[in-house]
Amino acid sequence: MEVSKIDSIIEQYGGKKSAILAILQDIQTVDKYLPKEALEYVSQKMQIPLTDIFRIATFYNALSLKPRGRHKIDVCLGTACHVRGGGKILEKLERDLGIPVGETTKDKKFTLELVRCIGCCSLGPVAVVDGKVFGRLAQDKVSTLLKEFK
Amino acid sequence: MKIGTKADLEKMREMGLKTLYPGEVKISVGMATCGLSTGADKVYETIQKEVEKAKLRMRVAQTGCIGFCQREPVVDILEPGKPRVFYQEVTPERAVELVHRWAENEVVGDWLFCKMEKEDWIGEDRFWNYTIHRIPKGLDGTPHYHQVPFYNKQLKIALRNCGFINPDHIEEYIARGGYFSLYNALFEMKSEEIIEEVKRSGLRGRGGAGFPTGNKWESCRKSKGERKFILCNADEGDPGAYMDRSVLEGDPHSVIEGMIIGAYAIGAHEGFIYVRNEYPLAIQKLRIAIQRAEEVGLLGEDILGSGFSLKINLFRGGGAFVCGESTALMASIEGKVGEPRAKHIHTTESGLWDLPSNLNNVETWNNIPVIISRGADWYSRIGTEKSKGTKVFSIVGKVNNTGLIEVPMGITLREIVYDIGGGIPDGKKFKAVQTGGPSGGCIPESLIDLPVDFDRLTEAGSMMGSGGMIVMDESTCMVDVAKYFMDFLKGESCGKCTSCREGTKRMHEILTEITEGRGKLEHIDLLEELGWVTAEASLCQLGGTAPNPVLSTIRYFKEEYREHIINKRCPAKVCRALLQYRILSNVCTSCGKCAKVCPVKAITGKRKTKKETGEPFNIDTEKCIKCGMCFEACKFEAIEVQ
Numbered sequence: 200m201e202v203s204k205i206d207s208i209i210e211q212y213g214g215k216k217s218a219i220l221a222i223l224q225d226i227q228t229v230d231k232y233l234p235k236e237a238l239e240y241v242s243q244k245m246q247i248p249l250t251d252i253f254r255i256a257t258f259y260n261a262l263s264l265k266p267r268g269r270h271k272i273d274v275c276l277g278t279a280c281h282v283r284g285g286g287k288i289l290e291k292l293e294r295d296l297g298i299p300v301g302e303t304t305k306d307k308k309f310t311l312e313l314v315r316c317i318g319c320c321s322l323g324p325v326a327v328v329d330g331k332v333f334g335r336l337a338q339d340k341v342s343t344l345l346k347e348f349k
Numbered sequence: 350m351k352i353g354t355k356a357d358l359e360k361m362r363e364m365g366l367k368t369l370y371p372g373e374v375k376i377s378v379g380m381a382t383c384g385l386s387t388g389a390d391k392v393y394e395t396i397q398k399e400v401e402k403a404k405l406r407m408r409v410a411q412t413g414c415i416g417f418c419q420r421e422p423v424v425d426i427l428e429p430g431k432p433r434v435f436y437q438e439v440t441p442e443r444a445v446e447l448v449h450r451w452a453e454n455e456v457v458g459d460w461l462f463c464k465m466e467k468e469d470w471i472g473e474d475r476f477w478n479y480t481i482h483r484i485p486k487g488l489d490g491t492p493h494y495h496q497v498p499f500y501n502k503q504l505k506i507a508l509r510n511c512g513f514i515n516p517d518h519i520e521e522y523i524a525r526g527g528y529f530s531l532y533n534a535l536f537e538m539k540s541e542e543i544i545e546e547v548k549r550s551g552l553r554g555r556g557g558a559g560f561p562t563g564n565k566w567e568s569c570r571k572s573k574g575e576r577k578f579i580l581c582n583a584d585e586g587d588p589g590a591y592m593d594r595s596v597l598e599g600d601p602h603s604v605i606e607g608m609i610i611g612a613y614a615i616g617a618h619e620g621f622i623y624v625r626n627e628y629p630l631a632i633q634k635l636r637i638a639i640q641r642a643e644e645v646g647l648l649g650e651d652i653l654g655s656g657f658s659l660k661i662n663l664f665r666g667g668g669a670f671v672c673g674e675s676t677a678l679m680a681s682i683e684g685k686v687g688e689p690r691a692k693h694i695h696t697t698e699s700g701l702w703d704l705p706s707n708l709n710n711v712e713t714w715n716n717i718p719v720i721i722s723r724g725a726d727w728y729s730r731i732g733t734e735k736s737k738g739t740k741v742f743s744i745v746g747k748v749n750n751t752g753l754i755e756v757p758m759g760i761t762l763r764e765i766v767y768d769i770g771g772g773i774p775d776g777k778k779f780k781a782v783q784t785g786g787p788s789g790g791c792i793p794e795s796l797i798d799l800p801v802d803f804d805r806l807t808e809a810g811s812m813m814g815s816g817g818m819i820v821m822d823e824s825t826c827m828v829d830v831a832k833y834f835m836d837f838l839k840g841e842s843c844g845k846c847t848s849c850r851e852g853t854k855r856m857h858e859i860l861t862e863i864t865e866g867r868g869k870l871e872h873i874d875l876l877e878e879l880g881w882v883t884a885e886a887s888l889c890q891l892g893g894t895a896p897n898p899v900l901s902t903i904r905y906f907k908e909e910y911r912e913h914i915i916n917k918r919c920p921a922k923v924c925r926a927l928l929q930y931r932i933l934s935n936v937c938t939s940c941g942k943c944a945k946v947c948p949v950k951a952i953t954g955k956r957k958t959k960k961e962t963g964e965p966f967n968i969d970t971e972k973c974i975k976c977g978m979c980f981e982a983c984k985f986e987a988i989e990v991q
Contacts, residue, residue, distance in 0.1 A: 259666075259667025259669050259687075282825050317382070318594040318627070321745055321751035331385075339946065
């Protein structure tokens with residue numbers, strides 16, 4: 200990731216240390232994860248100890264230190280989705296993609312993650328792919344869903 | 350234009366009325382997250398293209414969610430001289446048809462779900478009546494909005510504008526009475542009077558704990574500090590609850606107006622709205638709303654020329670449930686990890702950056718403008734003795750009608766589940782309602798006539814929480830539900846207190862043992878003991894209420910625990926380790942569908958063809974992973990789960 204890009208993100212928040220979460224989130228939108236070099240640079244530039252930055256990066260679920268694939272699938276496991284079979288949707292995806300939750304497929308196409316409620320409970324079970332929400336899922340709809348993302 | 354006087358506000362209202370009720374056909378598509386997840390964006394585009402192509406004189410607009418999320422995408426049509434009609438489950442194909450039929454003064458009966466002849470402008474104590482002199486063909490027999498069982502018992506204060514206005518148009522919010530309360534508060538009321546009004550209204554915090562809002566404001570106002578902060582908690586983390594998302598996506602200005610009134614009453618000039626990272630659309634709508642409010646002079650320096658200034662910042666969360674706790678939320682805004690601290694000193698005295706800070710949740714803020722306009726006397730007449738007003742609930746799970754509802758406090762669970770929710774699908778038996786998210790508990794059938802308010806829910810071992818109501822039927826396993834919440838909480842515990850960090854983990858381990866057939870009877874006592882320690886020894890309410898899902902299920906469903914432990918049986922047929930799938934040979938038609946869908950090829954048999962008679966299929970229990978695909982695929986109910 201280019202240093203100038205990080206600089207401009209930090210600049211957007213006036214270099215305020217309290218904006219560290221937002222800064223990391225913005226950096227993450229570029230590569231979909233937080234590369235080590237980027238964290239080191241932020242630490243140096245903003246004069247925040249790397250340990251503190253690492254603590255924040257590992258505390259918040261939205262931040263990831265692991266590279267992600269081209270498409271990110273979040274399966275909702277909120278309570279309503281859970282009682283309506285969200286867990287089965289997740290397992291079907293694990294089987295179809297051949298990876299456990301939290302991992303990325305070998306071809307770097309999909310990353311499978313879970314989310315605890317996106318507030319779409321009436322249409323559960325739901326999953327989010329690249330920000331688009333898919334409601335009223337069933338195990339037999341999963342293959343069709345995957346085909347939409349090439 | 351900048352609004353400086355009441356006349357300016359009225360002018361803005363006129364502008365809003367022109368887009369709310371244009372002199373031509375207006376088609377609105379509900380485009381909140383629930384609508385979008387079922388394709389409302391495609392419906393919107395299709396209608397736009399069709400109107401253009403066929404050169405119809407129709408306007409296409411976007412709006413929020415009208416609450417009946419299950420029936421999304423919802424589309425409504427409003428034309429001068431006719432009743433407003435609402436269509437449900439609209440697809441792009443259906444949209445094309447209903448637009449053309451409307452042009453011929455006809456409705457498509459099958460997809461209609463109600464009609465409306467007037468709108469309730471509750472903030473102004475009046476109705477907006479549509480003048481009606483022409484009824485489209487086919488509309489007779491369609492129920493009125495208030496005759497639909499789902500809406501029949503509802504009273505919408507918090508959701509007053511959702512589904513009626515375009516959330517991006519501040520003018521439309523003003524048209525339905527918005528920002529007039531702010532005007533009156535700034536120019537006709539003293540800060541003390543506002544606080545007194547809120548106190549007298551009996552409003553209690555809608556985030557879950559139910560602390561009296563007016564008292565909180567008063568103590569923040571009295572606190573000394575060079576600066577004060579006003580905060581909005583939109584970190585709606587309870588799984589199964591989404592009322593704040595809907596309000597922010599459908600009516601963001603109501604929250605902003607409430608916050609400005611609160612800031613003025615308390616004496617704060619800077620504020621934050623802390624929104625969940627999982628709500629991208631809510632963040633977008635808020636950003637637009639704040640910008641528009643600033644542009645017209647309703648937010649920022651010298652609001653409406655009153656001399657009062659307020660800056661509101663938007664803060665996006667990082668996906669941590671614990672940040673919904675007040676002190677963790679404040680730590681997060683300060684740029685630290687979201688860990689709670691002890692609250693020997695209240696945040697109203699020493700909160701964000703150790704300065705007096707007043708935090709209320711989305712629904713609380715959104716109630717304020719109506720309390721100011723209608724007055725405390727009116728508001729406090731709604732609800733029960735100690736819980737005033739209405740509450741928004743998301744009624745979801747195993748119930749026929751799912752969606753967002755707003756009802757007066759004191760309504761019974763039975764009315765919610767059966768009258769509004771329409772009962773349990775597929776003829777199954779009601780088992781429990783889970784309220785209060787991971788901090789709450791499961792309320793059994795024996796308490797179904799319980800009036801819903803803050804105190805009664807707590808007495809029953811649950812709590813109000815932010816308002817999620819997950820209905821459970823006989824096919825929901827209560828031990829599994831307890832395990833689900835412990836799994837959630839052990840992942841979301843920030844780890845600061847050992848009791849919470851380890852307690853939730855151990856409870857989860859024990860529940861896993863029970864659901865996998867290794868449970869012992871003494872586990873029940875151990876769970877109760879662990880629960881007690883976790884609650885007593887944890888700093889914040891995440892740990893303090895963490896055992897509720899376990900304790901309440903033990904309290905009301907002990908038999909189910911014993912059944913798992915003694916007979917190694919899951920009565921709800923959920924706990925997979927205790928289940929076996931079997932094909933009933935006398936019912937099996939040898940269609941082979943089950944074998945086709947089985948991901949591990951555990952099912953074999955001889956398929957029936959035109960030429961040959963088949964043989965019943967069989968499941969190899971060694972290979973079976975109990976995914977349930979065959980059970981879902983079989984049309985003949987030939988697969989039995991034991």
